Amino acid sequence: MGKGWEHGRGALARLAGWCLAACLLAAPAVAGGDPPATLRMGGDAHYPPYQFIDAEGRADGFDVALARALARDMGMEPRFELGEWDVALERLERGEIDIVPMFWSAEREQRFQFTQPIMLRHHALFGRRGTPTLQSLDELANARVAVQHAGLAWEALRTQAGPGVVLVEQEAESDALLAVTRGEADYALVPTGIGYYAISQQRLHDVIALSPPLLERKYVFATRLGRNDDLVARIDASLERMRADGVQNDLYVEWIGNLARRDRAPWAAILAGLAAVLALAAVAIAWRRRRRPAVVAASSDPELLADLEAAIESGRLDFAFQPKVDLRSGRWLGAELLVRWNHPEHGPIAPEDFVPMAEQAGVIGAMSVHLVRCGLAQRRRWPATEPPLHVSVNVSANDLADPRLVDAIIEACPGADAGLMLEVTETDVMREPGRVADALPRLRAHGIRISVDDFGAGHSSLVNVRHLAPDELKIDRSFVTNLLASHSDQAIVTAIIGLAHELGATVAAEGIEDPATRQWLADAGCDAGQGFGIARPMTADEFATLLNVGQAGSGAG
CATH class of the missing domain: 3.40.190.10 (Periplasmic binding protein-like II)
Structure with a gap:
């Protein structure tokens, strides 16, 4: 639709809002100190998908839906008065409206009182x-x-x-x-x-x-300074209830994930189909893995399992580093640690053969802790940079449900700035999401970040993202390999990048094999990347030398 039509619609919306405000100002105030029966939310009429006036002149968006749910939970009647942003701030200061969703800032804290963060x-x-x-x-x-x-x-x-x-x-x-x-x-x-x-x-x-x-920044509800202590407490309590019940998460997925409202944005159709496409991709990936012959019959070989346990206990499992680069600046960000096992009799065994064996035998946790310790020990050899370099180690989402494993990972970290990112594989259903959710604040308190690895390769991708609230999404290499020749892969990757950024996460791409793919991803907004086109896996000494050389070539733009 034309820009003029949009402005005309906005003008009508502003006129309606001003008329409504005038009527409210003329109405008698509620007597006594009881909380008002109506929860009046102001805001910006041109801020989709958070708050806006739709084609029928009604307030809509994530903030509106959340405020409506809050009012219902508190036994109040919601009323929405969206217009110009700066006017909304002035009206909030005068007490003509009760709440306005906004970013927290120190400057605004001098003008308003805030609820606990929404996101x-x-x-x-x-x-x-x-x-x-x-x-x-x-x-x-x-x-x-x-x-x-x-x-x-x-x-x-x-x-x-x-x-x-x-x-x-x-x-x-x-x-x-x-x-x-x-x-x-x-x-x-x-x-x-x-x-x-x-x-x-x-x-x-x-x-x-x-x-x-x-x-x-924290995104919060703001109220009039010094006049709404009771209202802030009631909203905070209501937000806690809606988080526990999953109401807030459902609204976030509906509006910010754009999975259910195709008519809200042109790219919503891409995201609406994303879940189905990812599910089909997961089936194909699973089929390819199922058909690939194993090098050794790992799970049925007790001697090999005993050798693996001994290698873990004695620290004889080896590893390599896969460098990771900022696609814009060309600056090294760190590296992913890749486990390696060179068996004294069988020779090198592929990780996809012995890692499942470790999972089945219940020793994957010990392997993960060993690799975390190795990675952090190597990181101490790396040059100091700003921001600091990080080392990534793969873990299963279900391993984070084990408090002992989480304790061991935290104990391996040197301090609040661990420089550790846990790449959580999400190809399996998360069996104990409650325990995983309990582990995340503990890990983050020690500076440990969370990445969802191989995003798109698991049928539960979007569900797991809701539970993990990751700092990073890693696009599975299956969407990157043929990116330049596949319009569908381009649409999926673009949608994932937009989703990741709106979640407040960075996004990284695996499997970058050539400069053209790297450039396409950088232009699309992808933050980081790794692959043979950037650097092949290498030994710890080789990676330390690479870091001392400097940047990985020029960034995009």
Whole structure:
């Protein structure tokens, strides 16, 4: 639809909101100190998929659905008054509305009172292809950056941007992307989900993400400062109940995952079909693995199993490092540790043959802890960088349900900045999601990050992502190998990148074999990559030498 029609619809929505506000101001106030029977939410009428006015003039979006569920849980009647963003902030300060969803910031904490976080969200710099990529706001200099007036990006750039930055202020976040396409700005700094939504909705094919996720902030409900202690406590209690019951997760998947609302965004159809496509891919992958003959009959060979247990106990299992690179800057990010076993009689045995044996025999946990210790010991030899390099080790999601294994991994970490990422394989159903969920805060408290490995190779991909809330999604190599020749793989990879960024996660691609694929992924917004086209697996000494050499070639852009 045309931009003029969108503005016309927005004008009607704003007029309706102002009329409603006038009627509410004229109405008598509720007597006494009892909480109001109506929960009034204000916000931005142009902020899909979080809050917006639909074609019928009704408030809709994730924030609206969540506020509606909150009101129902608290026995209140919801009322939505969306309009201009800066007007919503002013009305909240005057007490004309009760809550506004927003990003937390220290500046806003001087104006409003906040509930507990709803989620963590991020921003990113977007611009035309060929515009230089940046790693932080500090690197901005003498650039024109489009932002929404009075938004979090507008606040942040006034204190964090480099010299000579000119703010190109817009009424709505999506307008910031359009300012880039019109040549009025070099970059747009907007929330990642809003950016990808606008790119798809407006078909801004020449606009891409040019930075990693920035400005990590809590997303909260704000209330009037000093007047709503009881309301904040009631909302916090209600949010806790809805998290425990899965209501908030369901709303997140419905709106942010865009699995159920195809009419909300053009790329929602891709994500709606993503689950089915991933399930079919998992069947094909499982069939290929099933048909592949094993090198040895591992599970039926007690002597081989005894040899494996002895190799684990004595520390004789070997390993290699697969380097991992930032696709934009070319900077090394660290490496994935790959287990190796050179049997004294059988020779090298492939991991896909002996790792399942270790799982069946119940020694996979001991293997994982051994590899974590080896990886962290090697990491101490690596040069100090900013941000620090990390080592990734594969574990099963079900292993994280074992408190003893989690304790052992934590004990192996040197401090709060462990530099360890656990790549959780998600090809199996998570048997004890509650225990896994209990383990995650403990691991993260020690600086241990979580990556979902081989994303797309498991039939429960989206379910596991909800439980794990990962810091990274790794796109399975089956979607990368023929990426340049397959439109369906391109659509799936694009959808995964958008989903990962909206979840606040970075996204990495496995199996990059050539520069063209690497460039395509970087242009699509993929953050990191690994594969033979970047660097083959190597020994610990070889990787340490590689790190001392420097970057892995030029980044995208």
